[in-house]
Amino acid sequence: MGNASSNQKEDLCANRHSYYTKLLSAPPLWSTQTSYSKWAKQYKNVEGFTDFADFTTCREARKRHGILVKPDTYDGRQLVSQLKSKSELTLIEKQKWKLSSFKLPRIPLTGLEDPYWLHSRHNRNRRECSVIGYHDTMAVLQINTNRYHLSPRFYILDLECKQVLGHFVVFYHCKRWYECYISPNKQQLLIRPDNLTRIVSLPDNYMIENISLMQHASKLRINAVPPTLRAHVLAFNSQAGDNFVLTAFYKEIELRSIGDWNVVRKSGTFRLPASIQQIKSSPLGDYIVVRCVHPLYNKEYRTNIVAVISYVNFELLLRIDVRGCYWPASEVINLQVFPYFSPSEATIAVMKNHAYNRKVITQKLPIVRLNLQYLCRRAILHLVSYRDVGKLPLPAQLVDYIQGKPRKICNV
Structure with missing residues (x-):
């Protein structure tokens, strides 16, 4: 059994190296499709999704009531x-x-x-x-x-x-x-x-x-x-800091200050087919992902679009059509955990329900920072499991940067 375990680890490392080699040579917006069961068991580790997000466990009963396009306030946990x-x-x-x-x-x-x-x-x-x-x-x-x-x-x-x-x-x-x-x-x-x-x-x-x-x-x-923002969707961003929050309503994104709730930054109206119902930020805050669905009070969405936006200039980078069939057993995970950024922020995973199977689409994201530190971080998180980064002989501040943890200001 020890030989079998070691062979599996060697195969996993080889697959990680081969996948990362393909990812480097692939053009922007390159994508792969895998069945949901295979991706959740094996391919998510090969593609760099090695953090503690749970893509398989059914959520609590209270999360399965009402509208399913709810915010993921658990970091996928x-x-x-x-x-x-x-x-x-x-x-x-x-x-x-x-x-x-x-x-x-x-x-x-x-x-x-x-x-x-x-x-x-x-x-x-x-x-x-x-x-x-x-x-x-x-x-x-x-x-x-x-x-x-x-x-x-x-x-x-x-x-x-x-x-x-x-x-x-x-x-x-x-x-x-x-x-x-x-x-x-x-x-x-x-x-x-x-x-x-x-x-x-x-x-x-x-x-x-x-x-x-x-x-x-x-x-x-x-x-x-405040009650005036009850129809807005919210998300924090690492680059914006603790005193600002991203809010989205209709087809616009705003950066507001907490306390007086004044608008600090505002995007234009994006070319999206429906209003924004979900918003997430990547670990380092370089990307924002939104989901647009219509009609909202329905199970079969005629429109279900996932769009990735750059935080620096609020530019629309890519759109993915994930409209599919309604699966009651997996729709909560599909609409609340996905889309999900990889820890390296090199790829994003979305899920699409077909008539007889479920697919996970992994899309390559464009590089927004051209510096050696950022590129090395992407490589480390693809070749080394996110859970093993803390075991590397590196300074604590560098480990926090690789893991996407912001600079600590208070001892909370």
Whole structure:
């Protein structure tokens, strides 16, 4: 068995070298097609998708309700949360084979209309919990307590140190799930209701209260997205930093400052067949990918276009038509995890559902930086697994650059 394992590793390394050689000699916008099952088992490692994104596990039930074109606020990860008791939580990540346990502090609520709420054991039972945001070892957990109580609890968790960094409460007029966006340096948290699961016509006047942060996470800022941006799609960008966020509406992209929400940069109207419903940024922030679907409130999309845009000048680089059949078993992964950038940012993977099979299309991206450091990073992440980059005899700052981690400003 040892010989078989070593032969498989040698074949994988040989395939990586041959694929990278083809990638270097291929013209811009070169693409390959592979069946979804083969790509998820083997070819994703050959093509450089060796990070901890989960392309196979079915997502939670709450993510399968409403509109399926939802934001990927988990960096492609899949975290399963379980409440062992009233104050003990476990998080399981399949790709890392890792289980983390946390002791959750109690969040007292004062000024409630029901004075017996804190004394009622039934109302303290935590029934629903789910991770609503993840980025670089930081996760945000939402816990819904009771069907009659509309204020969910939120816990900020550090999965590396297995600590609770803080907690807060959101007051709202109805019970629902929320979206959480974490900035590149983990200095900003953006919270807003998940309008794509349950559409509410009432005003979105929600308030964040009872914020409590640990001393080493005191620089973290928690903000609510204003109701005027409820129809916009959001994404952070590494080059823009923690104090700015990308917003997209109709066929335009804007860069807004967090706090006053003023427009800093604005693109023109892109030549897209439908309005933008999804937006993502690459690890280093050089590329932006958007998805345009129409009609939105339907399962069979007549229009389903994935477009890659340069962040520097907001230029449309390529468009991929991924319109296909509706597969209930895989549509959540297709519309929420894909499109996905490789860690090297040399390729992007999209999924297309055909009548009897599923295909993954890997498209080569044009080079936007012509410097040796950037080209060496692309080569290392194709020839070495992303999970093994930390084992290379390189300085810590260089390893962080290769892994796409932004420059750390605060010790969160």
